[in-house]
Amino acid sequence: MSRKLLFEHIATPGIRGLEGYRANGGYRSVEKALRTMSPEAVLEEVKKSGLRGRGGAGFPTGLKWSFLAKPEGVPRYLVVNADESEPGTFKDRYLMERIPHMLIEGMITSSFAMGAHTSYIYIRGEYFCRPDHRTSDAEARAAGWLGKNILGSGFDHEIHVQVGAGAYICGEETALLESLEGKRGNPRIKPPFPAVMGLYNCPTVVNNVETIAAVVPIVNDGGEEYAKIGIGKSAGTKLISAGGNVKRPGVYEIDLGITCDEFINSDEYCGGVEGRAFKAVVPGGSSVPIIPYELFLKTATGESRLMTYESLADGGFATGTMMGSGGFYAYNDAQCIVRSTWNHARFYSHESCGQCSPCREGTGWMEKILHRLEHGEGRSEDIDLLWDVQRKIEGNTICPLGDAAAWPVASAIRHFRDEFEYHIRFPQKVKDPKHFEKEPFARNPKFATA
Amino acid sequence: MPKVTIDGVMIEVPEGTTILQAARMIGERNKADRHVVPPAMCYYTNLKTSGGYCRSCLVKVSKGSDRDPRPMPKPVASCRTNVMDGMEVQNTTSPELLDARKGVVEFLLINHPLDCPICDQAGECHLQDLSYENGTEASRYEFERRTFVPIDIGDTIKLHMTRCILCYRCVKVADQITDGRVHGVINRGDVSEISTYIQNAVDNDFSGNMIDVCPVGALTDRTFRFASRVWFTKPEDAHRSCERCSGRVVLWLKGNEVLRVTGRKDQWGEVKEFICNTCRFEKKDLADWKVEGPRHIDRHSVIGQGHYELETKQQLLKAPAPNVPELVRNKELKER
Numbered sequence: 001m002s003r004k005l006l007f008e009h010i011a012t013p014g015i016r017g018l019e020g021y022r023a024n025g026g027y028r029s030v031e032k033a034l035r036t037m038s039p040e041a042v043l044e045e046v047k048k049s050g051l052r053g054r055g056g057a058g059f060p061t062g063l064k065w066s067f068l069a070k071p072e073g074v075p076r077y078l079v080v081n082a083d084e085s086e087p088g089t090f091k092d093r094y095l096m097e098r099i100p101h102m103l104i105e106g107m108i109t110s111s112f113a114m115g116a117h118t119s120y121i122y123i124r125g126e127y128f129c130r131p132d133h134r135t136s137d138a139e140a141r142a143a144g145w146l147g148k149n150i151l152g153s154g155f156d157h158e159i160h161v162q163v164g165a166g167a168y169i170c171g172e173e174t175a176l177l178e179s180l181e182g183k184r185g186n187p188r189i190k191p192p193f194p195a196v197m198g199l200y201n202c203p204t205v206v207n208n209v210e211t212i213a214a215v216v217p218i219v220n221d222g223g224e225e226y227a228k229i230g231i232g233k234s235a236g237t238k239l240i241s242a243g244g245n246v247k248r249p250g251v252y253e254i255d256l257g258i259t260c261d262e263f264i265n266s267d268e269y270c271g272g273v274e275g276r277a278f279k280a281v282v283p284g285g286s287s288v289p290i291i292p293y294e295l296f297l298k299t300a301t302g303e304s305r306l307m308t309y310e311s312l313a314d315g316g317f318a319t320g321t322m323m324g325s326g327g328f329y330a331y332n333d334a335q336c337i338v339r340s341t342w343n344h345a346r347f348y349s350h351e352s353c354g355q356c357s358p359c360r361e362g363t364g365w366m367e368k369i370l371h372r373l374e375h376g377e378g379r380s381e382d383i384d385l386l387w388d389v390q391r392k393i394e395g396n397t398i399c400p401l402g403d404a405a406a407w408p409v410a411s412a413i414r415h416f417r418d419e420f421e422y423h424i425r426f427p428q429k430v431k432d433p434k435h436f437e438k439e440p441f442a443r444n445p446k447f448a449t450a
Numbered sequence: 451m452p453k454v455t456i457d458g459v460m461i462e463v464p465e466g467t468t469i470l471q472a473a474r475m476i477g478e479r480n481k482a483d484r485h486v487v488p489p490a491m492c493y494y495t496n497l498k499t500s501g502g503y504c505r506s507c508l509v510k511v512s513k514g515s516d517r518d519p520r521p522m523p524k525p526v527a528s529c530r531t532n533v534m535d536g537m538e539v540q541n542t543t544s545p546e547l548l549d550a551r552k553g554v555v556e557f558l559l560i561n562h563p564l565d566c567p568i569c570d571q572a573g574e575c576h577l578q579d580l581s582y583e584n585g586t587e588a589s590r591y592e593f594e595r596r597t598f599v600p601i602d603i604g605d606t607i608k609l610h611m612t613r614c615i616l617c618y619r620c621v622k623v624a625d626q627i628t629d630g631r632v633h634g635v636i637n638r639g640d641v642s643e644i645s646t647y648i649q650n651a652v653d654n655d656f657s658g659n660m661i662d663v664c665p666v667g668a669l670t671d672r673t674f675r676f677a678s679r680v681w682f683t684k685p686e687d688a689h690r691s692c693e694r695c696s697g698r699v700v701l702w703l704k705g706n707e708v709l710r711v712t713g714r715k716d717q718w719g720e721v722k723e724f725i726c727n728t729c730r731f732e733k734k735d736l737a738d739w740k741v742e743g744p745r746h747i748d749r750h751s752v753i754g755q756g757h758y759e760l761e762t763k764q765q766l767l768k769a770p771a772p773n774v775p776e777l778v779r780n781k782e783l784k785e786r
Contacts, residue, residue: 349640355503
């Protein structure tokens with residue numbers, strides 16, 4: 001049974017309103033930080049907690065905050081990245097819809113640590129929790145949690161809710177900042193990093209919703225207490241949004257360090273698969289490499305895999321994958337990996353901002369090749385061509401979207417090459433969109449672990 | 451001052467120099483070392499924040515600096531990466547980098563129409579040079595290419611979006627040199643396009659410089675369209691006194707007829723002094739200009755194949771040819 005730090009009161013009636021939230025211990029961290037702690041002390045607690053960015057990259061949060069440049073007379077900003085658009089990820093939305101005040105509380109406390117007097121929530125355009133958030137902001141302001149001289153501490157803070165227009169690329173931190181400034185959401189070329197030149201050319205920290213929410217229990221209970229959960233550098237709890245062919249899809253808060261087997265098969269979490277066998281798993285949202293079910297349970301060296309940043313990445317891209325943003329989804333044996341890869345490629349092609357050439361042209365090209373393969377018009381050279389195209393996108397682009405587009409394609413070919421070959425060999429069979437439903441694909445054992 | 455080594459050639463450069471600039475300094479110092487200069491399709495020295503988009507100038511940093519000798523994990527855009535003391539860079543000496551660049555060229559070409567035979571830019575096109583020097587002989591792309599309808603942006607500029615490689619140079623010109631920008635990029639991904647807001651005409655004294663900065667034939671001069679292939683014209687340096695700009699231009703002549711006026715491009719294909727639209731589009735009479743002499747095209751371009759420089763010299767030595775302007779002859783003879 002995992003501890004619930006973020007979701008402790010998620011089912012409590014009235015938790016969405018300020019009164020219900022306050023009655024269940026809400027805004028305690030603000031009181032504690034502003035009344036009894038210095039900004040440095042809050043930062044120290046976050047550093048001690050070992051909290052890592054929950055948006056996908058897993059960069060240590062305390063370290064990121066400490067990089068924030070602090071020139072005299074220049075404002076600093078905290079920007080919360082709520083542009084959660086990764087296919088398969090819906091944890092932030094759940095948190096924002098159910099406990100909107102938790103994010104606001106985390107933002108006030110975090111901003112206090114950074115010395116930021118203005119913070120922004122950049123919410124994805126398709127998320128309809130945004131009016132709620134404006135209400136919650138107003139509630140918090142009316143109750144004196146926002147505005148001038150909060151709790152008589154002399155600390156001023158304002159939160160602005162900004163709605164995106166529905167572009168995946170605006171989840172990339174520098175594209176998000178451009179969009180927030182009212183420009184076209186194109187990623188910036190780094191360096192300079194946002195910690196030095198971010199929003200309106202001022203030092204800025206961009207953090208994920210879950211990261212900022214996790215600051216609340218860290219300040220309340222102390223960083224050391226938080227660091228006790230988890231294994232090694234993967235500390236604390238993580239929200240995982242589970243979907244796909246699992247019995248119990250939903251958002252789960254897990255202790256980092258539970259086994260993958262427990263997560264996917266125990267009734268507390270995903271509850272296994274209905275009636276069929278699992279084929280493959282994407283553990284962290286669509287941009288992380290897909291891996292076969294067997295490799296998800298056990299690493300290439302035969303150890304059981306754990307839900308931690310390190311263990312999921314064990315074996316590199318050859319046999320491992322990544323924690324990503326926690327958008328977990330599993331495939332049963334009726335699913336076609338080629339179809340799913342095509343779907344991913346279509347998404348990335350649609351969402352590429354068009355700024356740099358490998359991603360702009362390459363994602364479209366991959367989508368067309370995969371479309372051809374999936375619809376029974378594939379050619380024998382297509383697999384190698386696809387491999388070469390993804391290889392030339394990866395690492396050559398401005399922002400990580402190019403990598404995110406290349407990895408699913410690369411991993412699908414790496415682990416499921418036989419399925420691609422099947423599509424070329426039996427074009428008539430794959431013209432039926434549900435081609436593996438009646439007759440699950442029998443995997444060639446040669447590819448089972450390769 | 452930081453010392454940087456590019457493909458084994460060392461140079462000392464001022465703080466804040468980019469790898470590309472350092473490489474160009476090496477190339478300017480010694481022509482034999484010009485192979486160290488990476489190609490650049492979107493970077494433009496005179497335009498702030500340009501560069502980083504096309505990825506053709508990618509280089510491999512095999513040693514970060516003396517202080518931190520770790521290599522950089524990914525290829526970096528040389529036009530946007532500053533040199534560090536002791537940095538070692540590989541351009542043509544790294545096979546995997548050349549392979550990555552091949553990929554970039556292929557990507558730039560998959561949606562390019564390759565309509566060079568009817569394109570005004572042919573012969574002075576950077577994409578032609580890039581693909582000739584760094585590309586493969588054939589494309590593996592077999593799908594339909596994306597196309598757009600050509601539009602007029604103003605009386606003088608034609609936009610062939612189909613040919614565009616989205617280098618953003620013209621957007622930076624519109625942003626930084628002209629005021630009241632109505633020109634930018636709309637849509638995203640491989641259907642993003644350069645456009646003026648609901649086809650507003652670009653109406654500004656310096657808008658014509660968009661044509662000069664365009665590395666391909668996406669933006670062409672409507673007063674020159676289909677008038678001649680560039681290699682049949684003869685470039686001459688010329689100037690006039692102009693209130694708005696420096697008035698220092700290149701005239702592209704056919705006989706005594708001024709077919710086109712452009713800015714003066716340096717050996718890296720960049721205009722250093724932007725010129726105004728009056729000089730560019732309205733002064734199409736040789737009498738408006740003081741001709742200085744033949745322009746040396748410092749690229750292995752097909753334009754040089756016309757031997758116009760040699761021709762002019764010979765004509766000057768022999769009997770004066772009727773088509774050589776009086777002005778040229780006087781000036782050249784005076785210098786002799």
